[in-house]
Amino acid sequence: MTQPHRTDRRIPNAARHTRLLRFIADELPPDEHARLEARLADDPALREEARALTAMQAAVTEHAEAAFDEGFSGRVLQRLPAAPDAPQAAERLYEALHSAFLRLAIVVVVLTVGIGLYNASLYPHAGTAQSFVEAAMGLPDVSLESALVYDDRPDE
Amino acid sequence: MLDAMAAGALSDQALLQRARDGNHDAFRLLVERYEDQVAATIIGMLGPGPEADDAGQETFVRLYERIDQFRGDSTLRTYLTRIAINQALQALRKRNRWTRRFLSRDRDGPAAADPAADARDDVETAEEKQLVHRALQELPDHYRAVVVLRLLQGYSTRETAAILDIAEGTVMSRLYRATNKLQALLAPLLRPEHTST
Missing domain, CATH: 1.20.5 (Single alpha-helices involved in coiled-coils or other helix-helix interfaces)
Incomplete structure (x- = not known):
């Protein structure tokens, strides 16, 4: 019977965390990506860490405001210097x-x-x-x- | 006057060229095309309000003033993001100076609320938005810039490093510290039962 992986404590917390961040952003090289994917399948603690990071990113993205008040372009144009005609x-x-x-x-x-x-x-x-x-x-x-x-x- | 249908199909370069020739309609279209992008960056950095609106306007005014210098080495989106993040950081420096000068030393200013404590009481959508906003404001300015670009805008680590003119390793170390803090501040939103609903 195979034991599930325990989260690899030999890897410093910061390194594991940033590797997960790169994994979520799909920035790892293919072989490293595949290795981490396999480990995630076997390691519930690491999987939970990845889930929390994904949820945090989703919460930030979902709830961030991304619009100025109505009429923004008009306000910008009013501030343009009259330089183009001069x-x-x-x-x-x-x-x-x-x-x-x-x-x-x-x-x-x-x-x-x-x-x-x-x-x-x-x-x-x-x-x-x-x-x-x-x-x-x-x-x-x-x-x-x-x-x-x-x-x-x-x-x- | 640009026809709306035709203008929508014009590339950034074509609109920039017309704007260089003094066509304000072309410049207006560029503003409308990228204002949400700039808003996400600046509101992410400063929070909503007149200060963010002003920094957003200043971003586009800067683009207009330097329109002849933009050669297309990066995309217009990245170029604008770089201006926007610098405007936001500048506004934050001004805000911090003001805060130091006028508020007493034993107060942390308007962002002193405890987001986690507030969130324990209520996690309705509007409040969640407030919670995220305040959590972002809790981060040091340079960490927040990395979060806004890397997580919110979806830039890669390399692009984020290029925009902020720092090393990729610095981006990741700031992101590590920022996400650690955000995870603590946003804990009520990140519980499995909350994210699964």
Whole structure:
């Protein structure tokens, strides 16, 4: 006649308890799970320990509250920062300014090049420029001497 | 405006993307999809009441503020649980500071009732709920967090460890101590004649 297993007192209480918790959560490796299952079948004290743990878990799960008061999502939405619209407005302003400045820059570049070309085309025949670059930039002949000496005599 | 039927079929990722684009309806759907999940975590930690409601709202506001940072490395459920548990622990720290400051030292505060003694008188369903709630409140905060995640939410030991950023061994040792205490506190509910009915 086989004697039923007695709860294995060689295993510390904490280790046995946590092994049962892992068994209930189905977290033990298959071979260890099978061994513990076999022992549970033979050991009434261990079976009672497992039953108490399962009952405790069921009591906690069953009686725990899991709902906020009505209208929770509305309360959350009221607390959201108005940030989502703000970046969009800022982004739109940035794009508008970017576009306006780009157009203005194109106009300035075209005008500068046009005026430069016009000045350069006059350089060999007229004006006071001493070089092509001065002519293109519309500069008169500027030197320290001409800046300091004011000559108001009419050209002869 | 999102069509309710179509919105229900949208994945979390699709709703998150719309919420990132500033669609509040999409974010509302995410809140409605996960509010019970967050409620179980926070009410499990704090107990029901305005404090829990506020921590729940703060959880979703935090999600909204960090919505661009969520890359989907974990599920949205786990991500929200992590925020919720941190919010709850923060609220508990605030509560404990307040309690220490304003209540006299020889009182344990509102959770000082003896759940087991109360339960001896009455084990009706409403009272059982009260008993479980008060038993949970009797646990130290960090033990309660493990119980809420591992037993109440059904996370595995590994997931619980990851959410709380502690070792798996620590999860099991806290769970061992917590379940020992809960078994004593909930003794009236755990008798075989009670659980078999």
